[in-house]
Amino acid sequence: MKWDALEEEPCSLARTIAVIGDRWTLLILRECFLRVRRFEAFQASLQITRHLLSERLKKLVRFGILRRVPYQEAPKRYEYILTQKGLDLYPVIMAMVHWGDSHMADERGRPLLHEHRNCGKLFDPVMVCSECGEVLRAKEVHVHPGPGRRAA
Amino acid sequence: MKWDALEEEPCSLARTIAVIGDRWTLLILRECFLRVRRFEAFQASLQITRHLLSERLKKLVRFGILRRVPYQEAPKRYEYILTQKGLDLYPVIMAMVHWGDSHMADERGRPLLHEHRNCGKLFDPVMVCSECGEVLRAKEVHVHPGPGRRAA
DNA sequence: TCCAGTAAGTTCCTTTTTGAGACTTACCGT
DNA sequence: ACGGTAAGTCTCAAAAAGGAACTTACTGGA
Numbered sequence: 001m002k003w004d005a006l007e008e009e010p011c012s013l014a015r016t017i018a019v020i021g022d023r024w025t026l027l028i029l030r031e032c033f034l035r036v037r038r039f040e041a042f043q044a045s046l047q048i049t050r051h052l053l054s055e056r057l058k059k060l061v062r063f064g065i066l067r068r069v070p071y072q073e074a075p076k077r078y079e080y081i082l083t084q085k086g087l088d089l090y091p092v093i094m095a096m097v098h099w100g101d102s103h104m105a106d107e108r109g110r111p112l113l114h115e116h117r118n119c120g121k122l123f124d125p126v127m128v129c130s131e132c133g134e135v136l137r138a139k140e141v142h143v144h145p146g147p148g149r150r151a152a
Numbered sequence: 153m154k155w156d157a158l159e160e161e162p163c164s165l166a167r168t169i170a171v172i173g174d175r176w177t178l179l180i181l182r183e184c185f186l187r188v189r190r191f192e193a194f195q196a197s198l199q200i201t202r203h204l205l206s207e208r209l210k211k212l213v214r215f216g217i218l219r220r221v222p223y224q225e226a227p228k229r230y231e232y233i234l235t236q237k238g239l240d241l242y243p244v245i246m247a248m249v250h251w252g253d254s255h256m257a258d259e260r261g262r263p264l265l266h267e268h269r270n271c272g273k274l275f276d277p278v279m280v281c282s283e284c285g286e287v288l289r290a291k292e293v294h295v296h297p298g299p300g301r302r303a304a
Numbered sequence: 305t306c307c308a309g310t311a312a313g314t315t316c317c318t319t320t321t322t323g324a325g326a327c328t329t330a331c332c333g334t
Numbered sequence: 335a336c337g338g339t340a341a342g343t344c345t346c347a348a349a350a351a352g353g354a355a356c357t358t359a360c361t362g363g364a
Contacts, residue, residue: 001199001323002349006175010263012252013182013245019256020248023158023173024351030165033290039312047153049352054313075359077311085255090290091279092247093165096172099244100164103237104171109299111162117292119284127243130278132271133285138185138242140269147261153352154320176322191341201323206342227330229340 010150019063020089024048024056026096029089032066037079065089094125162302171215172241176200176208178248181241184218189231217241246277 006018020026027046036042043053057080060066065086068078094114101110101124116123127136158170172178179198188194195205209232212218217238220230246266253262253276268275279288 003175007256011182012249012256012263014179014252015256016248016252017175017178021173021175021178023155023169026169026173027166030163034295040310043312049354050313051315051353052351072311075311075361087290088251088254090288091277092244092251094279094288095244095247096168097164099240100166100168102240104159104164104167105300111164111298111300111302113296113298115294115296116281116283116286116288117294118286119281121281121283122296123284124282125243125279125288126282127246127277128280129268129271129273130276131268131273132275134268134270136242136246136268136277138239142267142269143186144265144267144274146263146265148257148263150263192339195341201325202342203324203344204322224340227332227340 010148016092019059019065020092024052025060026093028053028056028060029065029086029093032080032082032086033090033093037081038071038077039080042080060086091125091127095127098125162300168244171211171217172244176204177212178245180205180208180212181217181238181245184232184234184238185242185245189233190223190229191232194232212238243277243279247279250277 003018006014006021009015009018020029024046027048028042031042031045036045039050039053039057042048042057043050046053048056057066057068061068061080063085064083066080067083069081071077071079097112105111113122114124115121128134129136155170158166158173161167161170172181176198179200180194183194183197188197191202191205191209194200194209195202198205200208209218209220213220213232215237216235218232219235221233223229223231249264257263265274266276267273280286281288
């Protein structure tokens with residue numbers, strides 16, 4: 001299966017994977033959420049090869065997750081800013097960070113702590129039902145075919 | 153950067169990516185959450201090569217996300233079951249599905265709908281703060297170094 | 305004017321990872 | 335003994351990633 005084929009699958013997970021389902025893309029997005037914007041800065045903090053970084057940034061721009069915005073003329077230079085579509089990936093990143101915190105931390109504890117400005121407390125992200133607000137568990141969710149399901 | 157190096161990074165996102173940060177692993181997990189358990193069944197529904205499927209299943213077992221459980225003797229056959237560590241990836245998968253539903257759906261709408269058994273309604277997953285219950289937004293979260301941060 | 309420096313890429317070549325598909329092992333039922 | 339099934343393994347070609355030097359377009363200083 002090729003990457004483009006994934007995008008066409010009648011499955012929202014597959015389509016998301018087609019966009020962010022590789023190692024470097026996810027790490028680049030981490031940097032974006034930490035306010036990194038420029039090519040050299042991404043390269044320095046990630047140790048990614050310039051070649052791949054260039055490719056991945058183009059892909060993220062193509063999918064509308066980053067916007068390439070000039071920050072100086074002569075010589076023309078651009079920086080990469082998260083769009084709303086990109087900002088909407090925050091729950092994905094946070095869910096992954098939280099799983100890593102819970103299951104992959106070493107004896108010293110978490111690398112980063114998160115503070116919610118609105119309440120001022122250190123928190124964990126929790127996924128709840130939009131309708132009743134209860135914490136979601138896999139066993140309590142039932143899946144139905146939706147309108148966009150292609151016939152098998 | 154190699155995969156093993158990622159695992160050692162002082163970053164929970166990097167550590168999570170080291171485990172589930174590739175295309176096939178995420179798709180295999182989708183099948184697991186849809187109650188697929190056996191080699192042939194994974195292979196048939198994903199069109200993954202047997203070679204890679206075998207490798208990825210081993211990796212997931214090695215990381216404690218799946219358990220390899222015999223379901224028949226003579227000839228000995230095994231199936232793959234999500235552990236609690238694996239079940240805890242549910243928010244990650246749901247966050248990705250929801251992003252795909254929001255940003256990658258075609259005109260026909262969502263491929264799948266989710267029903268929350270506890271309240272009986274079709275829902276979207278929402279990520280909230282564990283302390284105050286408010287919806288989380290990237291701009292309202294402040295990051296602090298934690299005890300596990302390695303000195304740069 | 306010439307040189308060093310900076311930022312953002314691009315190019316070339318090697319190594320690693322995937323992909324496609326046949327082959328293997330261990331059994332069953334007929 | 336033969337065909338079928340389930341879970342892998344093996345081989346080889348194709349695609350992707352890694353490493354490092356090169357390019358372009360400027361600035362500021364000697």
